[in-house]
Amino acid sequence: MIVNGQVRGASVPPETTLLQLLRDNFNLTGAKLGCDVGDCGACTVIVDGQAVNSCLMLAGQAEGRQILTIEGLASRERLHPIQTAFENSGALQCGFCGPGVLLSAKALLDENLNPSTQEIRDALSGNLCRCTGYTKMIEAVQDAARLLREESRTQLTHARTEATAP
Amino acid sequence: MKRRGRGIACMWYPIGFTVDANASAATVKVNEDGTATVLTGTVETGQGSLTVLGQIAAEALGIATDDVHVVSADTDTTPMDTGAIASRTTYVTGNAIWLAAEAAKAILFETAAPMLGVKVSQLEARDRKIQVKSFPQRNVSIGEVAHRSQVVLGQPAIGSASWNPPTVAMDPETGQGKPFATYVYATQIAEVDVDDETGEVEVLRIAAAHDCGTAINPMLVEGQVEGGISMGVGMALHEEMLFDANGRHINPNLTNYIMPTSLDMPEIAVDIVQGFDPTGPFGAKGVGEPTAVPTAAAILNAIHDAVGVRVTSLPATAEKVLTAIKAKRAAEVKQIPA
Amino acid sequence: MNEHSRVLERDELEIAETLRSPDVDLRLPAVLPREPYPIEPLTPDARQQTRAVGQRATRSDARLHGLGQTKYIDDLSFPGMLYARIKRAGIASARIKRIDTSAAEAMPGVMAVLTGKEIPTNSFGPTFQDQPVLADPIVRHAGDGVAAVAAVTEQIANEALAKIVVEYEPLPAVLDPVAAMREDSPKVHAPNSNIYATKVVRKGDIEKGFAESDRIFEARFSTQMIEHVSLEPHAAIADWDANGRLTIWATIGRITLARADMARTLKLPMSRIRIIGTIVGGNFGGKNEISQEPALALLSKKTGRPVKGVFTRGEEFTATTTRHPIIMDYKTGVSNKGRILARQIRLVLDGGAYCSWSATTLGKACILSPGPYKIDNVLAEAFVVYTNKTMTGAMRGFGAPQVCFAYESQMDDIAKALGIDPLEIRLLNAFDEGSSSPTGQVLHSVVVKESLRKAADRFGWEPRS
Numbered sequence: 001m002i003v004n005g006q007v008r009g010a011s012v013p014p015e016t017t018l019l020q021l022l023r024d025n026f027n028l029t030g031a032k033l034g035c036d037v038g039d040c041g042a043c044t045v046i047v048d049g050q051a052v053n054s055c056l057m058l059a060g061q062a063e064g065r066q067i068l069t070i071e072g073l074a075s076r077e078r079l080h081p082i083q084t085a086f087e088n089s090g091a092l093q094c095g096f097c098g099p100g101v102l103l104s105a106k107a108l109l110d111e112n113l114n115p116s117t118q119e120i121r122d123a124l125s126g127n128l129c130r131c132t133g134y135t136k137m138i139e140a141v142q143d144a145a146r147l148l149r150e151e152s153r154t155q156l157t158h159a160r161t162e163a164t165a166p
Numbered sequence: 167m168k169r170r171g172r173g174i175a176c177m178w179y180p181i182g183f184t185v186d187a188n189a190s191a192a193t194v195k196v197n198e199d200g201t202a203t204v205l206t207g208t209v210e211t212g213q214g215s216l217t218v219l220g221q222i223a224a225e226a227l228g229i230a231t232d233d234v235h236v237v238s239a240d241t242d243t244t245p246m247d248t249g250a251i252a253s254r255t256t257y258v259t260g261n262a263i264w265l266a267a268e269a270a271k272a273i274l275f276e277t278a279a280p281m282l283g284v285k286v287s288q289l290e291a292r293d294r295k296i297q298v299k300s301f302p303q304r305n306v307s308i309g310e311v312a313h314r315s316q317v318v319l320g321q322p323a324i325g326s327a328s329w330n331p332p333t334v335a336m337d338p339e340t341g342q343g344k345p346f347a348t349y350v351y352a353t354q355i356a357e358v359d360v361d362d363e364t365g366e367v368e369v370l371r372i373a374a375a376h377d378c379g380t381a382i383n384p385m386l387v388e389g390q391v392e393g394g395i396s397m398g399v400g401m402a403l404h405e406e407m408l409f410d411a412n413g414r415h416i417n418p419n420l421t422n423y424i425m426p427t428s429l430d431m432p433e434i435a436v437d438i439v440q441g442f443d444p445t446g447p448f449g450a451k452g453v454g455e456p457t458a459v460p461t462a463a464a465i466l467n468a469i470h471d472a473v474g475v476r477v478t479s480l481p482a483t484a485e486k487v488l489t490a491i492k493a494k495r496a497a498e499v500k501q502i503p504a
Numbered sequence: 505m506n507e508h509s510r511v512l513e514r515d516e517l518e519i520a521e522t523l524r525s526p527d528v529d530l531r532l533p534a535v536l537p538r539e540p541y542p543i544e545p546l547t548p549d550a551r552q553q554t555r556a557v558g559q560r561a562t563r564s565d566a567r568l569h570g571l572g573q574t575k576y577i578d579d580l581s582f583p584g585m586l587y588a589r590i591k592r593a594g595i596a597s598a599r600i601k602r603i604d605t606s607a608a609e610a611m612p613g614v615m616a617v618l619t620g621k622e623i624p625t626n627s628f629g630p631t632f633q634d635q636p637v638l639a640d641p642i643v644r645h646a647g648d649g650v651a652a653v654a655a656v657t658e659q660i661a662n663e664a665l666a667k668i669v670v671e672y673e674p675l676p677a678v679l680d681p682v683a684a685m686r687e688d689s690p691k692v693h694a695p696n697s698n699i700y701a702t703k704v705v706r707k708g709d710i711e712k713g714f715a716e717s718d719r720i721f722e723a724r725f726s727t728q729m730i731e732h733v734s735l736e737p738h739a740a741i742a743d744w745d746a747n748g749r750l751t752i753w754a755t756i757g758r759i760t761l762a763r764a765d766m767a768r769t770l771k772l773p774m775s776r777i778r779i780i781g782t783i784v785g786g787n788f789g790g791k792n793e794i795s796q797e798p799a800l801a802l803l804s805k806k807t808g809r810p811v812k813g814v815f816t817r818g819e820e821f822t823a824t825t826t827r828h829p830i831i832m833d834y835k836t837g838v839s840n841k842g843r844i845l846a847r848q849i850r851l852v853l854d855g856g857a858y859c860s861w862s863a864t865t866l867g868k869a870c871i872l873s874p875g876p877y878k879i880d881n882v883l884a885e886a887f888v889v890y891t892n893k894t895m896t897g898a899m900r901g902f903g904a905p906q907v908c909f910a911y912e913s914q915m916d917d918i919a920k921a922l923g924i925d926p927l928e929i930r931l932l933n934a935f936d937e938g939s940s941s942p943t944g945q946v947l948h949s950v951v952v953k954e955s956l957r958k959a960a961d962r963f964g965w966e967p968r969s
Contacts, residue, residue: 037817073571074542079571090385092569092570093389094212094736124427125428130393130397130735131389132389133434134392134427176952179872207760209759209787216565217562220556224554230553239780240779240780241780249757249759250758294554341870351876351955371963375954375959377949379949380557380558383558383559383561385562397788401730412677413596413677415646415647435962439954440954441949444948451949458901460905460908467913470913470917476913478723478913479727480727
């Protein structure tokens, strides 16, 4: 499978979940064990573009797929706009649900750069948080959406400028 | 049909332990470049206490939040602390840190006074400088003072202190006494829609006005209010641990113990009530627990306003609310003359 | 025994890293390339301001949280680390007749087993030391731990629990706190009464107050047992060094007192104990005392290896403290204008199987129960009672949310009966600066009325005609 852009392989017992594979074998401890039965969303990762509870997916089912974990969001140069927005808004408190929430938000923004408040609530509805009441998270996702929209506009402008340059 | 209602609840809540000693100790070290390190035995449980404590130390030393590094939670290296409990961290640990910072600053002032040609009592720390009160043009950078103090004079600027809230024991017969050094106050007002055919309650919005003394970090105070309200919504409407007749748990899981999700949260408007408590660090009190206190009461009062039924046991599940609505209708029908 | 499934390679790409198969005895993590993150921190403006108080400063840990780099206890691992699990009684009230751990001990991969008898001081508690680390011999609630195992994998530890045989003699149980108050009820901590703490606040003359009242309102309110549900479960790691010094990484919010508790249960001097509080994924009161730590320490001592224990989500409900259910009887006398003249309160707290933070909760609930109101005549009596259910302890508010529900519900009932606006009746009665509390304390920095007016303004509260 491809995890955060790198090909990774492992040999594990068949009942191993994707969550166990990520945490125990690949040392990617960002995804958390909150309940192990898909109720809390702390284990959320993105598989082939979709946010999934990695505790409900077997490692074998992830074979050949593209996995994005929280460790793959930032680059050497900068934080992902979602991470920047969450940090500036004070949207995370204890941080345990954070990786799962950030990835659910990314999955939403990858599809929809202009989500309504209700759409954001829906996207986060599978991620339980006991600390924050979700309020600042929703604001942060809106901020991140705005940042991403601005970025894509800038890129478009550059592309047009290059295209029309003599 | 959906019926709208509104409900108020106000409350008071104490800071610290009931009468018993609950001290905090802290150490503040000013580094040779004028930045600082704080040692505290408290534990960051997610509420952001280490950031707030860093802000308190920074304010006392006249430097910025980012100049302070807070080290916590190791019994080998950090001083004792009664812990992150009873909303006491900002108030009790904060006071200890403030006192420790003042002690470290006193050493810096002793070094700076001859450098600036004035007495110690004429000095203040502001904007990363130690300057003369009412004549700030005469100043020296805190880094220079710290360096001189530690490296040249051999007097490192370290301060340690502890603080315990003053209380008076309660009389065993009457309970009269002073159990806490200070209290905080708050009001939450909730607006709900109650579906009178299903009993389901939707909390639409809550206006929350909370007192915390001085708000050291308003963003973190808001975070506590919003988080507390989410606990209150759960307590009011959904959460309950159930036991069977043999004392075994029926719902020890998150599938059947219903916790609020992002879909259950109302719109929240937070106001921080202006306040200043002279017994707290820079006037601050605390806010961690009070935010979860009035929510359920406000929601239940709003249900009462919406459909005229008084649910007296929590949680006010849809079942309970509907049963109460039906009982009320039945009672009203009986009263209509034939 | 185990079929291994192979993950196929892609033809076009080379594998960046091949992992060693995990050695069944040593769960060493494979060496991996560092994940990317920006090295230069961008510091937001608020953290650079030199008037620091009042700044909306971003948190110092926010960056690490957002990157997923914060290490909670379950993210830590040490070479040779073992995994511990605790066997839960599953029965509310019983005497343990016999525990047979031999089958579990014989399992390959199980390194040590522990029962209550092996714990030097098998009791702890912030007020009364009435709770055992592992029950021996009396089980008082279904989540009581009766034995612990340490094994090379969590799965083997789980399987070992099933192989531990415990013979119970069931004892009568009491689940309702009101029933538990009766003399003839089964005793949870025989021979002591089930009522394990009481509190009284008495001010003025309650009978006189009622006599002077125009109307009297009586009601009973009750609240439920609630669990903290921190997203991070209780977790700890125990390890010893060659000097006989114990280090515990724990999610406990009170490390100073945790060290004292560990010194007491293990009969060790405090200088030989180090408690490190890691970044916690939520506490809310549920992680303010030791629970499995002494057991982990002893398992670590037996095996000579670090031992990690992480509660399952189920154990979070069955074996950790909860919020007290309270039954609250309120009798309030008012004047026709809505002034509260007298308030009599009786609180019965369901105190669960062990005291934990119940005495503190009792005290706070009792003191706060009259509400933030000027009342000359107050009588508040509170009782906390043992039952054979999960222990009730500290949870955000220590009884305040429960009593607030009661006193504010009744306030609205009074307002409705007298035809007074709910905001007005509260402004009429609320504390002022310098008011006397129910315990006779002169209050300072009082802003109840300001909070009422501010919230009403923000909400848009208009009195109805």
